[in-house]
Ligand SMILES: Nc1ncnc2c1ncn2[C@@H]1O[C@H](COP(=O)(O)OP(=O)(O)O)[C@@H](O)[C@H]1O
């Protein structure tokens with residue numbers, strides 16, 4: 241297996257300004273030293289509650305945002321330090337699908353105009369009949385009717401709009417796609433259809449996908465491995481097929497709706513996460529999950545547990561499991 245993406249110790253802090261002089265008074269620690277890789281053709285899920293840094297991580301990986309520090313290697317090339325020009329070919333190969341396709345589609349462009357714009361900008365077709373044929377093929381690939389080409393975004397349902405977002409990403413013949421909560425805004429009945437479409441397209445085009453979701457069930461269904469994040473840090477990384485049997489981190493167990501794995505009292509009701517994620521502005525010392533963890537000790541509050549490899553492809557950041 242070859243690594244397509246290799247992320248090393250990625251950090252993204254957003255400065256917070258305040259006071260009369262508008263000075264930087266602190267930082268939002270959105271992503272706190274995250275490392276992972278994605279193999280070619282693989283789908284890696286990123287799961288965690290809202291605000292834990294998933295979108296920021298996805299954007300930094302494709303350089304829609306510049307990380308504060310850390311490295312992103314794509315196909316062996318470190319890309320965080322590339323100048324604009326050298327980044328261009330990577331921009332085409334790495335695409336993103338957003339949660340809300342409505343806000344990411346220009347409302348004044350028909351589907352045809354929108355696809356034409358990206359196809360011509362990246363010189364993927366010469367125009368004329370070739371352009372028309374490519375647009376028709378993209379529309380068909382994402383399961384829309386040919387008439388869809390001459391409609392505007394507001395004329396579609398949420399699921400159809402997400403199909404347009406997918407068509408736009410596909411138009412660029414990408415290798416790698418960040419799918420940022422691509423079905424979270426859709427009705428449950430529509431979610432499976434859009435997920436199945438993504439799976440089919442992944443196979444057809446040999447795509448590698450970073451799939452961001454707050455919903456572990458969706459990730460389990462769609463991904464090969466999952467990275468569990470909490471407040472900007474990795475808690476666990478594990479193959480999806482091992483999740484129920486092997487996952488140990490108390491946060492992963494809570495997301496699965498299961499008891500902590502070394503809990504002696506099996507008669508306790510299933511873990512239900514209490515409280516909220518702490519603020520990433522001035523985050524707590526030690527393990528970020530300590531405040532909600534059933535297995536917490538003094539050490540957890542003082543020290544951040546390192547992410548340890550437990551077996552091939554399985555990493556856990558916890559002193560207690
Ligand atoms: N452009 C930004 N400026 C300041 N803070 C931001 C910005 N983008 C995200 N954040 C903050 O970073 C944290 C992580 O956000 P985000 O990556 O969107 O999380 P998620 O996608 O997991 O919900 C949140 O506290 C959010 O408010």
Ligand SMILES: [Mg+2]
Pocket residue numbers: 294295296420421
């Ligand atoms: Mg997000």
